[in-house]
Amino acid sequence: MEYAIVDIETTGGNASSGSITEIAIRIFDGNRIIDSYETLVKPHHAIPPYVASLTGIDDAMVENCLPFGGVAKEVFDMLEGRTFVAHNVNFDYSFLKHHLGSEGYQYTAPKLCTIRMSRKIRPGLPSYSLGNLCDSLDISLASRHRAGGDADATAMLFSKLLAWDLDGVIPAMLNEVAEEKELPATLRNDFDQLPNTPGVYYFYNDSGDVIYIGKARDLKKRVAQHFAIYSPNRKGSRFAKKVARISYEACGTELMALILEVLEIKRIYPKYNTALKKYEAKAGLFVYEDENGYQRMTIAKSKKGYLPVQVFTTRQGGMNKLRELSRRFGLCASLCRLNSCELCDLVDKKKDLLCTANQSPDIYNQKVERALSFLKEDEQGFYIIDKGRNAGEKSCVWVENGQFYGMGYIDNNADIYSLYDVRDSLTRYTGDHYIMQLIISYVCKYPRKVVPITGKPVTAEWD
Template structure:
């Protein structure tokens, strides 16, 4: 019924590391049915710190079988059994990855004794295997060796079964039970307390430092999605191990969640947020007059001493925007450097005629820098979500009472919480305004 497993490895993520030792204890729920253990040649050097931790040296594994040689037997022993380990996703990801590497498909239901122990023995100071063995007087021989740790995990599972474990195990095995997919250091109640409303969530490390900020339309659903799947890459495995707690802030809409996320990433600079950190490499649309007197629009990298008519953090957004201007105002694509196939630009219009159309396009860009509010119905409650932009700059956001007069800008300011602007926000608000013009309310400055 159960396969209780422990492995030793050359590193912390399966994609780039090998297994140096594996132990499997077969258990029928009442007694041990069989055992298997062996050293494994990982085909890579074992790092010195791993040697000092496990005592497994390169010489010890030099003559050991390769994983491909034992894979059929491992696959046979695990087949049809519930996979049990302490911090189960680590061992499971390694074995599944290395079985797949030799062409053996395997998938199993999982039980994590670390999480089971939290439920069966609440209030212990720590739940790492060494700590919980000391707390529960579980004898451990050869700590950090596969056989010793697998035997200790077996005794722990038996103690859990005595403490109402049958009911716990059934609960953990239900499809809707999410605990076994959570990061090993994250208490389940941190996820259970999340509402399914829009908002921003924060992942904290063991010291309480924010290491990741994200936004969600439904907080609990989005957070859980981080932990599904079996990505064995170094980045993901490190990310999951670093998560010790979650906090959150609810927002009235998904858009306000996106804005708050961007503000918080710029404020906190979390180590695992990447995309918005590089978002300040900007592009702009510039206006200049060529030697023949024609006004021309062009996309270029943003320059310190020149202010663009409008700026973008993604080049493709700048191209999309300029193509829209070309279409709306019947501008020449080659003259705007969009049609690269035309080597010599030949306009049938005079400079005055063509420049008049360009000026209309420029006027529209300037009008977009005006003062306006984005008004949305809140996902919960009767208040109205409002985002205020003044003279082209993001001012802040907040809730307006249902009966408030949205046309009075001074009244709106009093309900807004100011936030710093950044280029990500500029582009976000511009894109949203283009997509939902009915939600944009023009205001007098």
């Protein structure tokens, strides 16, 4: 089981009237943190002074950040299919469920509260606030009342509680959540056919129209979540009550499910898939020369008349790419308008680490040119080999000239004599920048599964 350990900072205590100002998510597999997400969020209204004093997050800090709608897809993907864990879980859960719902994401998940768990597993402590618990249990807590610091502390607390839970308190709590699920009898047969594999699922109304399409790491688990905590007064339940039939398309990997979901939503445009219809390039990577002659790379909103080197669905995705380029090619983070430059910070400690403070524009600009060449080479073409839907096949996603070309499955016993045999066996699709962002994000996580179309192929991960 994977857990999404969450902490948020907000402008107030009510999900419907308050806004989120910061989100941190740590993905925990029961042993260690395997993924992490953290971002500031621009609220819909001014941050109250007493909240700014408590959290240290003021209006100036979030002025240039994305609103929640700009990060909702990334947040949903991090949370989907995982148990939601937080300190005072109903607070964080209600905010994220409400704001995800406002962006078109029907989110439901089993949840665990570390306050409730702590009271049962470590009874008798003087206080169960996060700060006092950390003091009592010798847990490091940095950046109190900031999402990242509190999420890290909650993750350490949760890890200890798992180890101390000799009486099965946590499994019992999860069983309580599972008992709240109620699947309509008319859907039982369709539901029983769903596999526990990645894929795309389709919800139909009683007229046979597709009203919703979703993707999942685990089809059966994800579909069940749509019918969790079934109540006629809940928005999610009103949506679920319209479902008369379920079908699915199994995929070899989550990446293929992500891509297929986008393609199918664009093809069918179901009534309740509102979020992906609105996706467009919201940021771009631009290059310009400053007054000192330095070539500067920066992430900014896409504007007519200005040609970006690369476009991104979210500003956060662009910032992640720019950070990668900064680390890979030694670009000055300050010149890239990132938070700070590690080389600048270290220049006084290690004289051999030189940044723009003592490099000429010509030398620095060569680094920028290498970064741009790297991006261009990245667009030449590659394919991704990964797991298939069964042991007898492999999946393949093909990128050509920097664009998504197609995907499909190749039988292990197929006669493959050239790259063209691989490409010709795939289903051709028309992609867009959003699909390429999905692919690029996957490539950054799993580079060994990528085979360049030109050059010597790297070792692929077949299992």
